[in-house]
Amino acid sequence: MSRLDLKKQLTSSVTVADGAMGTVLYEAGYDLCFEELNVSKPEEIYTIHQAYIEAGATIIQTNSYAANVQKLKRYGLQESVGVINQASVRLARKAVQNSGKKHVFVVGTVGGIQGFQSEQLDHKESMQALVEQVDLLVQEGVDGLLFETFYDFMEIKQLVIEARKRTNLPIIANVSLGDIGVLKGGIRLSDALTELYEAGADVTGLNCRMGPYHMLRSIEELELPYDIPLACYPNASLPGYRDGRFVYASNTEYFTSMSERFINEGVHLIGGCCGTTPAHIKAIKEAASGRTPVKRNIRLQPLKTETIERFHEQRPSIKDLVEEKQTIIVELDPPKKLHIDPFIEGAKAIRDAGADALTLADNSLASPRIDNQTLAMLLKEEGIRSLVHLTCRDRNLIGLQSHLMGLDLAELNDLLVITGDPSKIGDFPGATSVYDVSSTKLLPLIKQMNEGISFSGKSLGKATNFTTAAAFNPNVKHLDKAVRRLEKKIEAGANYFLTQPIFDEGQFEEIYEATKHLSVPIFVGIMPLTSSRNAEFLHNEVPGISLSADTRARMARAGEDKVKAEQEGLAMAKSLADAAATYFNGLYLITPFLRYQLTVELTRYLRAHTTAPLSKERKLQ
Structure with missing residues (x-):
């Protein structure tokens, strides 16, 4: 043979x-x-x-x-x-x-x-x-x-x-x-x-x-x-x-x-x-047995392609907003309990203070909360725009595509795509973390849906209209490596970025210089501290967050006085926001423990103090 x-x-x-x-x-x-x-x-x-x-x-x-x-x-x-x-x-x-x-x-x-x-x-x-x-x-x-x-x-x-x-x-x-x-x-x-x-x-x-x-x-x-x-x-x-x-x-x-x-x-x-x-x-x-191959018909004309319906909403995406003006988005965690009146009240107060959108986490720290898609639909009825977080931890590929189709149908098209905290750190440490894909692998699948193609490659009959944000952690020893990860995420389909909270004013210029070559906007994270315990927990136990010795010392001096601690935390957040606004068009305010009064005050402060237009060279940042 x-x-x-x-x-x-x-x-x-x-x-x-x-x-x-x-x-x-x-x-x-x-x-x-x-x-x-x-x-x-x-x-x-x-x-x-x-x-x-x-x-x-x-x-x-x-x-x-x-x-x-x-x-x-x-x-x-x-x-x-x-x-x-x-x-x-x-x-x-x-x-x-x-x-x-x-x-x-x-x-x-x-x-x-x-x-x-x-x-x-x-x-x-x-x-x-x-x-x-x-x-x-x-x-x-x-x-x-x-x-x-x-x-x-x-x-x-x-x-x-x-x-x-x-x-x-x-x-x-x-x-x-x-x-x-x-x-x-x-x-x-x-x-x-x-x-x-x-x-x-x-x-x-x-x-x-x-x-x-x-x-x-x-x-x-x-x-x-x-x-x-x-x-x-x-x-x-x-x-x-x-x-x-x-x-x-x-x-x-x-x-x-x-x-x-x-x-x-x-x-x-x-x-x-x-x-x-x-x-x-x-x-x-x-x-x-005994059969010879059957000759197939030969195609002489190109295959017909299915016409995909494309619908583009008139409302600009969050990415569009931040490219044109100082844009503020505020994170408010979905509640862990079914009594949502305080959450809705907080969302309305944040909107009224001047925030452009509310960001809704997806079971942050692997703890079950009310479904953020449901809350986003309720907020939409109140005229509040949502940036819906989507983690890879809790859903396999079947669930992710199904969830995305539902989000598009509900016209909730602003997404933050993240891999998600491992389940072992949350309320159910024995629960399974799915991770069929990471955020970097999910981004091109969403991009594919925007072309009218499902994860499996089949036509959706209609193109989705998602704009996707991704996470950026600048609180690392080697910032250049973190920026290279951003470049890979942009290649995968990320349209803009949200950073982890930053607590050092000197970081903003460093981040700006390291990222000014990127073609997409960056929202820098600002989170008011609420107490010395809060500061120490974030610094020592939460991955991706680092506080300076001076920040921790200032919170420690407030002692057990809750009012004084909140005032000190808010004062530092305002100073950080002023420094950030010098370099970046996008500000991402993170509400601690549903204490929305802090981010309401911070939003009002920013709307009153950041009126000067940014230079053209910093417009995309």
């Missing part, structure tokens, strides 16, 4: 591939690094390969899906990349040789790294890991390469390009869909498969995430400019969850009938992904 034999097999015959390796190992009781079993339990891997060959697979893949340095690092196995990949090829080759069957090929499997998760690497790091694995598999003598479960299109496209530079082996490139017919980011499947084929892939297709029904629907929608050989590796079904384990339907007869439909749609290569077993591959073999 040769690579030419495999290429001919893939293009001239309906070919049966193997099914899931992880599913069979999982059912056997293994639940850690499946790829490491190539070394510690080689007989298990060998036996599974044998079973798939006996079921009728013409192509089997190496047990190397996650055998790259970045994924093996999670298990402390990053030094074993070479050994694990080498063993994966040798075990598959041994199973083929001992099967006594002719024309069974071994393809080296490489799985995608990039996904939705907050621990994503940058593309350079992931590509280095993937290319290293390609080189190892090619050196060990695979008949071809299989790239599978790639959610990030640019990652798989770049890998195909890099692999083609290194080898003439046949390449099968499979993407995983966000929704029917589309990849993450709204890339149409037809366009993705076409680009992969043009980049050098011999076969392009789909694997994972979907069962046969949804995968078939995606293939039926394809309109391709060439007769591209197609691959399809569906999951056995949608997964269920029983007794703490994921389970899939045992539906081999269904697989036979669906495989026939795949073949009729022009699929050349059919295998299985999650939940599939040798029994599923045997069912595919029944449908594929």
Whole structure:
């Protein structure tokens, strides 16, 4: 057999591939690094390969899906990349040789790294890991390469390009869909498969995430400019969850009938992904036996694009306001109790004092409070504008998109996107912190919604209209590093920034000089202190907040006199605000402990004392 034999097999015959390796190992009781079993339990891997060959697979893949340095690092196995990949090829080759069957090929499997998760690497790091694995598999003598479960299109496209530079082996490139017919980011499947084929892939297709029904629907929608050989590796079904384990339907007869439909749609290569077993591959073999690929219709015209309704509100965003005038926003924490009259009274008083908007935290310090979206809708009825905070801690991707759709429907389009305090510091330390994404990963997803595309890549039918702020902590030792993080957030989609509270007047000039090159506004945080205890707590226990020795000493001199302490805290806040207004157009006042009288007085003071227009060079700040 040769690579030419495999290429001919893939293009001239309906070919049966193997099914899931992880599913069979999982059912056997293994639940850690499946790829490491190539070394510690080689007989298990060998036996599974044998079973798939006996079921009728013409192509089997190496047990190397996650055998790259970045994924093996999670298990402390990053030094074993070479050994694990080498063993994966040798075990598959041994199973083929001992099967006594002719024309069974071994393809080296490489799985995608990039996904939705907050621990994503940058593309350079992931590509280095993937290319290293390609080189190892090619050196060990695979008949071809299989790239599978790639959610990030640019990652798989770049890998195909890099692999083609290194080898003439046949390449099968499979993407995983966000929704029917589309990849993450709204890339149409037809366009993705076409680009992969043009980049050098011999076969392009789909694997994972979907069962046969949804995968078939995606293939039926394809309109391709060439007769591209197609691959399809569906999951056995949608997964269920029983007794703490994921389970899939045992539906081999269904697989036979669906495989026939795949073949009729022009699929050349059919295998299985999650939940599939040798029994599923045997069912595919029944449908594929003796079949030749069906020629697909070729698309000559570009795909039609759906018209996205775009609505832009007449009211300027908070970002628009701060670019034109001195703008004051005031944070007032949603209450922890259901009696909200004091909160509404405070909000009205802050509005009447001259604040441009009220910012509403999202369960700050991981303690449950009244939902800020509900409060924002109530405040809207009172003519009060809200900047709604959105944390990544409490909602998975499903909940985040749902919440954002609701916010847009309610025309609450000013957002502060933050990662959120970990749940262990709050009222329920045993609660789970979700963190499907960080704030930096959520920002581009919101930007995508502003283009009318959901997280999964499907059309929303209408573009959202969000303006997004992000957090900036200047209270750090190395301000230049913090500014580089701001630059990354701007690239991700941040429109402006809110800082942690600042308690040192000298910081404002330093922050201005470090950020004046940025193209977005910054709101600097000012928070009146209420007591010496409050000052010490903030300085010693709250991450990202630092108080000068002089500030703490001034609060300490007020002693236990609450009135004197509040007056001292307010006096310092006024002085800080005056200093900040010299450099920045945006002021972000933080109300301590719902004592809105303090921020009302501070807002009135600012409206009475900051009337001079800023210079043009500082307009955006």
